[in-house]
Amino acid sequence: MKIQPRGLLFSLVLIPLVLLVACSSSPKNDYDLNYDFSSLKSFSQLEPSKNSDPLSANRIQQAIANSLTRQGFAAQAENGDFTVAYGFKVENKPKDSGFTIGLGTGSWGSSGGASIGTSVDVPVGSDTAKIQTIQIDIIDPKTNQLIWRGTDKFNFDDGGEAKAEETKATVAKILAQFPPKRER
Template sequence: MLLTACATKPNYDYDTNYDFNQLKQFSTFTPENTTDPLTAKRVETAITAVLVTKGFAETQENPQFKVTYAFKVEDKPKNSGVSIGLGTGSWGSSGGVSLGTSVSVPVGSNTAKIQTIQINIIDTSNNRLIWRGSDKFNFDNGGDEKAEETQKTVATILALFPPQK
């Protein structure tokens, strides 16, 4: 099991007084000083693909909104532990009580990684945040699986943009 997606619901918030129907063109803004250029490129490529699919046009000249993003990776202990079970039963005219234990031991590393992605939509006319969404997923290794989960997570976040009032 190289990669397991979290069953989370993305978080989002937005300016309730903003008219999102006016937005047609966007540009993306790459974070400076990133320590993970592979993930940065994956996130940015996914953002552009999702927004273009939604009918927005990417442009560097006079966009109505810009998209910034941030991401972080945290260690998460893998699930392990001890459980105790107690049961009763009968067989014929006899009865009995049973007590058992179970120990769960993670195979391989004792931590997993959690990738959190946050996407910000900023009105370029006044440089004001108008929408923000975030979500996360678990992974053990990078490569194709992490790239695919990054794309899915960005699509899940941006499924909530623009907000439907």
């Protein structure tokens, strides 16, 4: 039986791509199906509640303001068309084992072949990472009712610049789904 290099190569490219897409996080949201989001032009933010991580709280609050402003909403200290609140939590999660499977093909002259290899990465230091979940709520200030909620999460090992950038990116991904796009 002769292995077709093209079919094998296609499989070798397709399998990692499917695994990458399956492992990536995507924001989740829910909203009031009867609410008219088209009238929203300005927003106000609720004061964050006291928490044990003011650095993350300030980063999230600033990222919300930046994302909504880039989307064309005007920030107001009070009396916006909608009010934004947020919450976040940090949890420990076990680090990945680092077990990987490698696949390869090659040819030499008129011969071809395929190989499979494995490797195991042993984590050095802490065996847990942290995962931060961010929830953003959009509230109608006239009725004080929740009209939209979005959540997403990201992994991090340490704080600092990398965590700050990941916070901005996560908030932007969440708010990219607001206002909801209704299917016609």
